[in-house]
Amino acid sequence: MICxxxxxxSNCALGIVQDSAxxxxxxxxxxxxxxxxxxxLDRDLITEAxxxxxxxxQSRQAFAELRQNALARAKRAxxxxxxxxxxxxxxxxxAAFEEYFQWPEEGYFVKxxxxxxxxxxxxxxxxxxxxxxxxxxxxxxxxxxxxxxxAEITHTVIGRPVNFQGIxxxxxxxxxxxxxxxxxxxxxxxxxxxxxxxxxxxxxxxxAMTENKTVLVVxxxxxxxxxxxxxxxxxxxxxxxxxxxxxxxxxxxxxxxDLDIQIxxxxxxxxxxxxxxxxxxLPMPTQMYWNAITTNDVSAIATFNSLETKNHIHQMxxxxxxxxxxxxxxxxxxxxxxxxxxxxxxEAKIGLSDALQYSASLEYIEAGLGxxxxxxxxxxSIASPLEKMLNLMESAIKQAGEKPDLIYMTGxxxxxxxxxxxxxxxxxxxxxxxxxxxxxxxxxxxxxxxxIFR
Numbered sequence: 001m002i003c004x005x006x007x008x009x010s011n012c013a014l015g016i017v018q019d020s021a022x023x024x025x026x027x028x029x030x031x032x033x034x035x036x037x038x039x040x041l042d043r044d045l046i047t048e049a050x051x052x053x054x055x056x057x058q059s060r061q062a063f064a065e066l067r068q069n070a071l072a073r074a075k076r077a078x079x080x081x082x083x084x085x086x087x088x089x090x091x092x093x094x095a096a097f098e099e100y101f102q103w104p105e106e107g108y109f110v111k112x113x114x115x116x117x118x119x120x121x122x123x124x125x126x127x128x129x130x131x132x133x134x135x136x137x138x139x140x141x142x143x144x145x146x147x148x149x150x151a152e153i154t155h156t157v158i159g160r161p162v163n164f165q166g167i168x169x170x171x172x173x174x175x176x177x178x179x180x181x182x183x184x185x186x187x188x189x190x191x192x193x194x195x196x197x198x199x200x201x202x203x204x205x206x207x208a209m210t211e212n213k214t215v216l217v218v219x220x221x222x223x224x225x226x227x228x229x230x231x232x233x234x235x236x237x238x239x240x241x242x243x244x245x246x247x248x249x250x251x252x253x254x255x256x257x258d259l260d261i262q263i264x265x266x267x268x269x270x271x272x273x274x275x276x277x278x279x280x281x282l283p284m285p286t287q288m289y290w291n292a293i294t295t296n297d298v299s300a301i302a303t304f305n306s307l308e309t310k311n312h313i314h315q316m317x318x319x320x321x322x323x324x325x326x327x328x329x330x331x332x333x334x335x336x337x338x339x340x341x342x343x344x345x346x347e348a349k350i351g352l353s354d355a356l357q358y359s360a361s362l363e364y365i366e367a368g369l370g371x372x373x374x375x376x377x378x379x380x381s382i383a384s385p386l387e388k389m390l391n392l393m394e395s396a397i398k399q400a401g402e403k404p405d406l407i408y409m410t411g412x413x414x415x416x417x418x419x420x421x422x423x424x425x426x427x428x429x430x431x432x433x434x435x436x437x438x439x440x441x442x443x444x445x446x447x448x449x450x451x452i453f454r
Contacts, residue, residue, distance in 0.1 A: 002155045002453045003145070004200070004445025007138065007180065009114045009222030010256060010412055011438060012036055014145045015446030016153075022204070022443045025145045028093050033438055034144075036112050036222070037096035038137060042081065043108040044074035045089040047132045053139040055188055063186070067128070092140050097343075101364065104336040111339055112257060113137070115223040115296035117179055118164030118172035126298070131179050131186075138187035154190045157449040159197040159441050161224035162251025193452060196249060197221065198228035199242075200444030201410040205435055206232040207447065214247070216404035216430075218393060219441065220411035220419070223296060225389045226251035229400035240451065248399030250392045256346070256413035257296045258385040264293045264345035266381035267373050268360065272332060273316070273325035284320065288312060289329075292338045293345075304338065332365055340364055352378050353415050379418050386419060390426045397427070406431045410440040 003025075004015045011033040015024045024032035040046050047070040054060040064071060083089060091099045100109040113133045122130075146153055158180060165172040177194065184192045202217040212233030219226045229247040236245050265274070274289040288309055294300040303309060313333065317326040332338065344360050351358040352375045362369040397403060407430055413419060415437050423432060436443065 001149065001151050001153045002449045003153050003157075004442055004447070004449045005138075005141075005156045005158045005184075006197075006200075006442035006445060007114060007134070007158055008036055008441070009112045009224070010036055011222075012137070012141055013439060013442035014141060014153075015439075015442045016149065017446060017450050022446045024439055024442055025148050027141060027144045027148075031094075034093040034141060035097065036114065036137070037093060037100075038110045038113070038133060039091040039096040039099040040108045040110075041083060041087075041089045041106075042074065042077040043129075044070045044077055045083075046108070046136050047071060047129075048074035049090050050132045050135045050139065050186060053136070053143075054186055059186065067132075070132075090136065090140075092137065101340060104340065105334065109336070109339060112222055112296060115253075115257060116298050118176035119298055120165065120167050120172065122175075122298075127175070127179065131182050134179055135183040135186045138183050142187050142189070153188075155449065155453045156184065156189050156191070157193045157195050157200075157445045157452070158184065159200050159445050160194045161197055161221065161253075162226045162249050163224070163253065166253045191453065193449075195445060195448050196226065196228065196251075197224075197441050198226040198249060198251075199230065199246060200442075200448060201435060201440040202228060202230045202232060202408065203444035203447045204440045205408050205433075205444075206237050209233045209237070212236065213405040214400070214402060216393065216396060216407045216427075218407060218409050218411075218414065218423075220255060220389065220409070220413040221441075222256045222412065224251055224253050224255045225392055225411075227392050227396040229396050229402075229404060247402070248396045250396045250399070252388060252392055254385050254388045254392075256349075256411070257342075259349055259382045259413055260342050260346040261290075261293050261295070262381050262385060263348055263373070263378060264342050265290060267348070267371050267377065268341055268345060268362065269293065271325070271362065271369060271371060272329035273320060273322065276325055277321045278316075278319045279321050280319075281321075284316065288316075292329075292333065293342050295339055295342050301338075304333070309333075328366065328369075337365055348373050349378065349413070349416065353417060375418065382418070386422055389419070390422060393423065393427060403428075404430055406433055408433050408435055410435040410437055412437055 006013045027034040047067050163169040164176040198217040198219040201219050215232050217228045228249040231245040269289045276284045291300040291304040317323045320326045348358045348360045356375045359372050
């Protein structure tokens with residue numbers, strides 16, 4: 001079978017064509033979207049699971065040679081933790097969240113691993129581990145889809161952002177695509193192609209168009225914002241070569257996760273002492289707080305988890321005018337609730353799409369702990385990343401040399417009225433249409449997979 005595969009920063013989805021219609025496959029109960037999360041009882045059990053799920057004996061043996069140290073550690077972890085061979089060791093999607101929320105300090109939790117792909121300065125062991133994380137997630141999704149469909153999936157088109165990272169984009173993109181290709185092959189896909197995610201979102205939209213237009217497609221994903229200026233409509237939809245129809249594309253590593261981090265920093269971290277004062281009257285240093293919640297940055301999280309940061313926070317508690325806030329921060333760090341806090345910020349962002357005020361509960365930290373956030377306050381807190389998104393849109397229009405007839409919005413954060421209002425003010429009197437905020441990319445990838453593999 002042939003599929004389109006949206007390996008997203010926030011969610012994953014897989015689509016196929018059945019009876020000439022695009023359908024997203026149920027991956028978790030009735031849900032066609034699986035959160036991009038993984039919880040493992042031990043980090044090295046991720047590598048072990050990859051090896052066990054590689055179908056080709058030759059490929060499995062080659063992988064075992066490449067990862068012999070990690071596999072030896074996994075064997076030792078099973079012995080020390082008394083984990084039986086048939087015990088469940090990995091949890092995906094909503095189940096991963098549930099395990100993390102219940103046992104945050106016990107296992108190894110990964111959210112949005114796509115955000116790390118293409119990162120600068122990664123050593124070989126880091127790249128190998130990211131390969132394993134992505135592979136085991138792809139293996140899991142492919143197996144779920146094949147179980148639902150009752151057939152093997154062999155060919156896929158995988159979505160990719162315009163740029164995975166903002167620094168040294170060409171090298172970054174090559175590294176990320178190499179990881180995705182390796183993971184896809186180990187997951188069992190025999191043929192893999194890639195397509196820009198904003199173009200995929202546009203292809204899904206184009207199927208329903210009744211007249212030709214120049215469209216600015218804006219895909220605000222979890223990790224990146226990507227824009228494409230595309231000529232679309234009935235005269236273009238059946239063309240196999242669309243290169244001349246894609247007038248411009250821009251993209252940067254700024255997405256929904258960055259909005260969540262800003263919301264967490266401005267509205268939730270003050271509950272842990274951020275913006276408080278030292279006994280000297282000077283402001284509390286803030287970098288350790290930003291490191292805690294910048295969950296899409298490997299180096300920031302590593303720094304936050306370091307012994308040096310732990311000692312620094314202990315010293316801050318002695319120097320703080322309000323030491324109880326710093327004690328709360330220490331407890332949050334020890335119990336590894338920093339991902340949970342960013343999740344609470346994301347829920348606030350979603351809630352403020354439909355309401356003017358939202359009460360964020362942090363009961364998992366402490367009884368009665370929480371913060372009330374208004375939509376106006378959210379608007380101010382996300383001003384910096386939102387400005388970068390708007391600049392990407394303007395840059396795509398400038399590259400194309402013409403104004404769009406309409407703007408087509410997709411991606412989870414595109415639902416926010418704050419973002420939509422900002423676009424209307426910046427771009428001007430251009431109609432803004434909504435796509436399927438979570439399914440457009442997967443559907444477009446599926447359309448393209450049928451076109452190139454059939």
